[in-house]
Amino acid sequence: MREKLYEKMMSDNKHIIDILEDKSTIDKQAIKTINNIIKHRNSVKNKLKFLSEEIKKRGEEHDLSKLQQPELGWLIQMDKEPRCEYGTPEYFEKMKRWQKFFIHHYTNNRHHPNHFKFGIYDMTLVDLCEYITDIISYYDEMHVGDALKTIESQKERFGFDEQLSQILKNTLLEYFSWVGDYEPVSESNKQN
Numbered sequence: 623m624r625e626k627l628y629e630k631m632m633s634d635n636k637h638i639i640d641i642l643e644d645k646s647t648i649d650k651q652a653i654k655t656i657n658n659i660i661k662h663r664n665s666v667k668n669k670l671k672f673l674s675e676e677i678k679k680r681g682e683e684h685d686l687s688k689l690q691q692p693e694l695g696w697l698i699q700m701d702k703e704p705r706c707e708y709g710t711p712e713y714f715e716k717m718k719r720w721q722k723f724f725i726h727h728y729t730n731n732r733h734h735p736n737h738f739k740f741g742i743y744d745m746t747l748v749d750l751c752e753y754i755t756d757i758i759s760y761y762d763e764m765h766v767g768d769a770l771k772t773i774e775s776q777k778e779r780f781g782f783d784e785q786l787s788q789i790l791k792n793t794l795l796e797y798f799s800w801v802g803d804y805e806p807v808s809e810s811n812k813q814n
């Protein structure tokens with residue numbers, strides 16, 4: 623029985639065994655090691671899939687409270703005023719005037735540090751993924767440099783450390799460096 627199991631494990635992993643230079647190292651322990659690696663890889667893949675589904679769900683549900691009362695009514699009134707640059711005194715004055723909106727919004731949206739009793743320290747990586755995409759989507763055409771400045775302002779405002787700030791910046795630069803800077807090359811702009 624054990625021999626048949628060993629033969630099955632050998633055939634199931636033939637493509638992996640074929641890459642080994644020294645075939646004499648292939649024994650039952652080697653097959654067990656290969657199976658453990660495959661099991662681990664599948665476990666990681668499944669957990670990443672779970673996280674990616676949660677991030678996808680966050681994208682589908684992002685800021686839904688803005689499309690419901692009372693937030694929708696408040697936003698319609700608030701947007702009659704000019705939009706202020708993030709972090710400016712005008713921005714924070716507007717936040718004070720519309721405090722009822724912001725309190726309601728933060729209470730109902732966990733991608734904001736203000737949602738939590740201990741701010742950023744209570745957030746998860748999934749919250750932070752939604753948070754970083756929210757930051758870079760504040761303006762329709764935000765440039766990378768502006769987004770980096772916003773992260774710095776958020777760092778000061780919410781008291782997160784240099785390490786988290788750098789992780790957010792790295793994420794921005796690695797995955798969103800095209801934001802606001804992307805200009806497709808048309809045939810007429812190409813130089814020969």
